Amino acid sequence: MKLLKDAQLGASTFFASPLPHDVCGSNGLPLTPNSIKILGRFQILKTITHPRLCQYVDISRGKHERLIVVAEHYASNLGDFKQGQTASPEKVLQIAYEVLEGLEFMNKQGLVHRALSTQNVLLDCKGNVNLAKFGLYHMTDHGADVDFPIGYPSYLAPEVIAQGSFHPSDPSHDEAPLPSGPKSDVWSLGILLFELCARRRLLQNIEISEKLKFILTLGCMDDIVTVLAEEHGCLDIIKELPENVLELLKKCLTFLPSKRPTPAGLLGDPLFHGISCLYTPFQKPVSLFSSSLRCANLQLPDDIADLCKDENDDYLSERGIDEVYHLWCLAGGDLEKELTNKEIIRSKPPVCTLPKLKDVAGEAYFPLLEDQQSGLPQSNSSNELSATVMLPLIIRERDTEYQLIRIILFDRLLKAYPYKKNLVCKEARVDIPPLVRGLAWAALLGIEGDIQAKYDSIDKDTPIPTDRQIEVDIPRCHQYDELLSSPEGHIKFRRVLKAWVVSHPDLVYWQGLDSLCAPFLYLNFNNEALAYACMSAFIPKYLYNFFLKDNSHVIQEYLTVFSQMIAFHDPELSNHLNEIGFIPDLYAIPWFLTMFTHVFPLHKIFHLWDTLLLGNSSFPFCIGVAILQQLRDRLLANGFNECILLFSDLPEIDIERCVRESINLFCWTPKSATYRQHAQPPKASADDSFGKAATYFSSDYQDMAKTDLSREPLALADLKAEFSPRISAEDLIDLCELSVAGPSKRNKGGKPKIIAVDIRSMEDFSRGHVSGSVNVPFNSVFNSDGELVQCPASGVLQNYRGRVIVIISHAVKSAFAAHLVKVNMSRVCILDGGISRLNPTGLLTVPSPQI
Incomplete structure (x- = not known):
């Protein structure tokens, strides 16, 4: 994206052609509005960056098919060369060369301007050319989606005029004419240059029909330049032009397209040998994910104040145009109001006052990274924004100054990725600026390397059996969103989904995969390779083997662990749902199969996944429990039928509260409690993205190296038979900090977060037990027939409510844990393998004999 520099942000508006309301497509669905089609095609234009x-920057839809386009703008254009004003031959050649540079680059991207005119050739403060509205022809499908012609009759090439106007609804046309080619722009350039040289406008005072007839009659002329000069009374001026300029005009104004040069051909013409050496060939910036080396100047001086000595420095102008526009919108900018104030949109103009960003301290544009912060005082701006961090996320995302500082910080960190990946994770725990969310997610997922080459190598064209199902699912996926519902969005959906299916032959397409793809595609609409890479990294991390042809064993194990998590964190709710038979199989499969994208709209998914991507494969369990707890009162008050109806149309969920409570649940869940036999195999390192507060509770147990103290896999039937989760011996040792120093893992109030409850006999307990554990013999609670004699929760265990309660015995006694759950004791779990797992460790305590 180009820097703002001395540019302005300009807005233009037009209407797409309306469609009849009573007509459906071949698939029986309503026709896609032309404004939606244009919006989808527009997106690729945002990626086209060139100095010419x-x-x-952006496009938005208004009422009645109105579209408003935002783009870089300059106040000066070729129209400022007034009639009679002289443009030197050198200036004419410079303008011609720079216009051709822009046209050639467009042609390489498959684009044709078709709307060249004096108003659309803008000049910056240095007099350099910037072509405006170069994407109008592309975004309107060569004019098919609008009721006005693309281009200005005075500048249109003869072959364009000969085709006449076209509209799809016109019964007089059987098929659309072929799109204009690059050579049509060369003719338009010739007319522009002729006007500059002749110091007057051509065909400006002639009726439109006469203009068209005159241009078509030029086909009979050998020297079109001379004919035009005679027609407009400027033959003397044209004869005085240098030979190279006159030659350029003749080449541009060649009537037959077959003999007319292309922009690329003209650029290489000897006419420009004296000019081309003055220009440096354009180099496309290196992308974040590619095989090319890239570097960024991330070093700052010891004293940041040295960068900010000049109070007149406009730091905002050094930021990207997209960033400035994003911040302008946050500051209250409204495109329709601005156009109304300029009387472009006709209505009573309201007062529109906008905050300015000029008062932001210069230090904000040079954020300090972690290794640069030692010994340096915080800037005033940072101190002022410290209170903003505590505000709700939805407010922070609309705070202009706060977003400016966060965007600049993430921009620096992402340029240093993967070197600064840990710092990206750290800052993402605070929040992720919406403007950089796509790249930030890619960094959190560990995307690296030349992703485009890998994506290009995948066959996305050969028909496969899954094509039919993909075609059926896409029109139903997040179609409330204008971007994803556009035809261009559907095309990209198909390519990314098919690329994933083809590149994962051991997996299959299940309904829900399209919903998983949607957030990545939305954020990387113009980078399918990155959307595919993110999706391919996300699925094995959170949905390992969910897309097997037979995934029943994976799903059942997942739902069973989820049931145990509900019982662990909210036993009262778990008991009620089990009593009425409302099991997770009835409502939670779409949750986890789509990671909640089938449940929530995209704007909520963005906030949810900002946190999900910081966690590990067990974090979705906590999100599920947090959702249930928001609906807790209604669930406890209702029976099976009412709960089914409740989940068929899920009530509004407070996502920020859901995220906050999910993190709390995550930090209270021992890492081995969510162990799954069918989870992703261990990797080299574990995640710990929630910081020190969750040191022993956040690491993904699936990533830990297996030892003699690890959890053993259970058969699915045995797993389902237990209400409470098991934890490993190594987890117990970590949580109790069994060492010479004794147990010291405590919560903020100074009390331990965990209590070990040893249910062996007093004799066995005295022979050796976990330091700090309490003894509640099983036979004092249950008789030999397994019947309850005394409720343990009403006695000594009452004092330990709120802590993680780990049941220890010779063998697993699930009945004891099950009873605690039935009497609503939370955070109950069982030591996997019993006391025998701890015997070899030498960590068991034997009481000293009393003297």
Whole structure:
């Protein structure tokens, strides 16, 4: 994206052609509005960056098919050369060369301007050319989606005029004419240059029909330049032009397209040998994910104040145009209001006052990274924004100054990725600026390397059996969103989904995969390779083997662990749902199969996944429990039928509260409690993205190296028979900090977060037990027939409510744990393998004999 520099942000508006309301497509669905089609095609234009092209920034839909386009703009254009004003031959050649540079780059991207005019050739403060509205022809499908012609009759090439106007609804046309080619722009350039040289406008005072007839009659002329000069009374001026300029005009104004040069051909013409050496060939910036080496100047001086000595420095102008526009919107900018104030949109103009970003301290543009912060005082700006961090996320995302500082910080960190990946994770725990969310997610998922080459190597064209199902699912996936519902969005959906299916032959397409793809595609609409890479990294991390042809064993194990998590964190709710038979199989499969994308709209998914991507494969369990707890009162008050109805149309969920409570649940869940036999195999390192507060509770147990103290896999039937989760011996040792120093893992109030409850006999307990554990013999609670004699929760265990309660015995006694759950004791779990797992460790305590 280009920097703002001395540019302005300009807005233009037009209407797409309306469609009849009573007509459906071949699939029986309503026709896609033309404004949606245009919005989808527009997206690729935002990625086209060149010094000779005005950068496209955004597009928005208004009422009645109105579209408003935001782009880089300059106040000066070729129209400022007034009639009679002289443009030197050198200036004419410079303008011609720079226009051709822009046209050639467009042609390489498969684009044709078709709307060249004096108003669309803008000049920056240095007099350099920037072509405006170069994407109008592309975004409107060569004019098919609008009711006005693309281009200005005075500048259109003869072959374009000969085709006449076209609209799909016109019964007089059987098929659309072929799109204009690059050579049509060369003719338009010739007319522009002729006007500059002749010091007057051509065909400006002639009726439109006469203009068209005159241009078509030029086909009979050998020297079109001379004919035009005679027609407009400027033959003397044209004869005085240097030979190279006159030659350029003749080449541009060649009537037959077959003999007319292309922009690329003209650029290489000897006419420009004296000019081309003055220009440095454009180099496309290196992307974050590629095989090319890239570097960024991330070093700052010891004293940041040295960078900010000049109070007149406009630091905002050094930021990207997209960033400035994003911040302008946050500051209250409204495109329709601005156009209304300029009387472009006709209505009573309201007062529109916008905050300015000029008052932001210069230090904000040079954020300090972690290794640069030692010994340096915080800037005033940072101190002022410290209170903003405590505000709700939805407010922070609309705070202009806060977003400016966060965007600049993430921009620096992402340029240093993967070197600064840990710092990206650290800052993402605070929040992720929406403007950089796509790249930030890719960094959190560990995407690296030349992703485009890998994506290009996948066959996305050969038909496969899954094509039919993909075609059926896409029109139903997040179609409330304008971008994803556009035809361009559907095309990209198909390519990314098919790429994933083809590149994962051991897996199959299940309904829900399209919903998983949607957030990545939305955030990386113009980078399918990155959307595919993110999706391919996300699925094995959170949905390992969910897309096997037979995934029943994976799903059942997942749902069973989820049931145990509900019982662990909210036993009262778990007991009620089990009593009425409302099991997770009835509502939770779409949750986890789509990681909640089938449940929530995209704007909520963005906030949810900002946190999900910081966690590990067990974090979705905590999200599920947090959702149930928001609906807790209604669930406890209702029976089976009412719960089914409740989940068929899920009530509004407070996502920020859900995220906050999910993190709390995550930090209270021992890492081995969510162990799954069918989870992703261990990797080299574990995640710990929630910081020191969750040191022993956040690491993904699936990532830990297996030892003699690890959890052993259970058969699914045995797993389902237990209400409470098991934890490993190594987890117990970590949580109790069994060492010479004794147990010291405590919560903020100073009390231990965990209590070990040893249910062996007093004799066995006295022979050796976990330091700090309490003895509640099983036979004092249950008789030999397994019947309850005394409720343990009403006695000594009452004092330990709220802590993680680990049941220890010779063998697993699930009945004891099950009873604690039935009497609503939370955070109950069982030591996997019993006391025998701890015997070899030498960590068991034997009481000293009393003297």
